[in-house]
Amino acid sequence: MRFDIITVLPGLLESPFAHSILQRAQKKGIAEIHVHNLRDYANNKHKSVDDYPYGGGSGMVMSVEPFAACITTLKGQNEYDEIIFMTPDGETLNQGIANELSLKNNVIILCGHYKGIDQRIRDLFVTREISIGDYVLSGGELPAAVLVDTVVRLIPGVLSDETSALSDSFQGELLDAPVYTRPADWNGQKVPDVLLSGNQSLIDNWRYEQALERTKKRRPDLLK
Numbered sequence: 001m002r003f004d005i006i007t008v009l010p011g012l013l014e015s016p017f018a019h020s021i022l023q024r025a026q027k028k029g030i031a032e033i034h035v036h037n038l039r040d041y042a043n044n045k046h047k048s049v050d051d052y053p054y055g056g057g058s059g060m061v062m063s064v065e066p067f068a069a070c071i072t073t074l075k076g077q078n079e080y081d082e083i084i085f086m087t088p089d090g091e092t093l094n095q096g097i098a099n100e101l102s103l104k105n106n107v108i109i110l111c112g113h114y115k116g117i118d119q120r121i122r123d124l125f126v127t128r129e130i131s132i133g134d135y136v137l138s139g140g141e142l143p144a145a146v147l148v149d150t151v152v153r154l155i156p157g158v159l160s161d162e163t164s165a166l167s168d169s170f171q172g173e174l175l176d177a178p179v180y181t182r183p184a185d186w187n188g189q190k191v192p193d194v195l196l197s198g199n200q201s202l203i204d205n206w207r208y209e210q211a212l213e214r215t216k217k218r219r220p221d222l223l224k
């Protein structure tokens, strides 16, 4: 799967994809992540990518031309399944959307800044608008990193133990059960006996009960 992220702050996206699972996915050739500097597509001598809003008001609006130029260039090189705009007024990201996107081949992600982007970019190019939650960040870069992370780990072959993505909280309808590792006794705080019992069906049962309890308490809305 190929991601092309368009941003005015490419430096913000240098590190998030250079570690751990995302780095491994790229090394294996399962995911390609390309970051494009919007300013490279600005067709004016100051390389400006924004302007004052028509009708007045505070803040700058990101202009149509640089986004249009970058998207058109990319579309000349690849076919894209989705052009996603990260925005707090989009549909809220969840595991279902991540699963859906993990089946796509190529996506472009637009990161907004300032007061927003010219509506014509949204009308003419964007196929999907996604928010990562009901709060406002300074720009779409961190949301884009969140989206790429949650999608890439779902692509088959990315996680060494594929079942571990399947048992994630939110992948089913229950949250995860608590987990423990050594030591079995830390300052008198003991790991539940059942996990040391070696009896797998007892352990599976305990995990299910714990997951159910946790979900009832924390996220009853997930239990249909």
Ligand code: ADE
Pocket: 086, 087, 088, 130, 131, 132, 133, 134, 135, 136, 137, 138, 139, 140, 143
């Ligand atoms: N840009 C700013 N805030 C955002 C949010 N919550 N989700 C997606 N993009 C954003």
